[in-house]
Amino acid sequence: MYFSTIPLIITSSKKQSTNSKIIENANKARIQSALKDLSQNDQQLVLITENVDQEIEQLKADFTVIQAAGGLAYTPNEEVLLIFRKGKWDLPKGKLDDGEELEACAVREVEEETGIQNVALESFIQRTYHTYQEHGQDILKETFWYYMKAEKQDLHPQTDEDIEECRWVPKSFIINYFDNMQPSVKDVLEAYLAHL
Structure with missing residues (x-):
């Protein structure tokens, strides 16, 4: 957390x-x-x-809790899909819609935020927590992360969600992005590097 x-x-x-x-x-x-x-x-x-x-x-209980889900999408050649949002490198994720399953939310967010299609959900990675303030409220975001496989394809950032760029990054280069990402996202990527 x-x-x-x-x-x-x-x-x-x-x-x-x-x-x-x-x-x-x-x-x-x-x-x-x-x-x-x-x-x-x-x-x-x-x-x-x-x-x-x-x-x-x-x-x-001390926070307004928001549940979200996201994905670490990678290609058969072990290139990872990163997005650049609000000055930081990130992984695609978003809030759970009413009645939506976590896995469906994760896939939807990856596809919407990057423009890729035919994402294959694999397995659960981990859950992360981080806090922030929004409109005077203390928020605790609980994010459920999943591995996903995808073929390398053209990327189209969802600019209305403040995503400026999407990029396929080779596994061996991921650590070069760590200095400019939130620690919880770095934790997910470190789990990926240790897993494969």
Whole structure:
């Protein structure tokens, strides 16, 4: 889970790196206070708990939760589909429509945002969380990510969704984009690099 670019690790493990600030519970006020108190050496917040799922659910109660789904689409030659939106490299994703299944949402968003067709849904990768403010509300976006296979084809960015560019990137070049993407998106790409 990310607060801006600062990770919040919710874990049952008592072993933590020295670059962590330990917090006792995951309510929004305590996290915001801890974020302000982070020292130069602290790179993440860590909540150690016996029940990770329960802590996540309690934390979600402090936010307006938006569910989204997205995809890591790649070709048989291991080229990954990236989009450039709002000054950052990203993966296609979007909000779940009423009554829509997560998998259908992921495929729809990849096709709409990039213009590709005939995307083959493969398997679930992971779920990410990040927070932001919108119209004075604290939002927690819960995104479900899926692997997808596609043939390499011409790309057409969905400009009305602020997507400026779509690009097929060879697997070996993906890390060159890490410095200009949100940490949660980087996590998904790192899972892909470790998976294949």
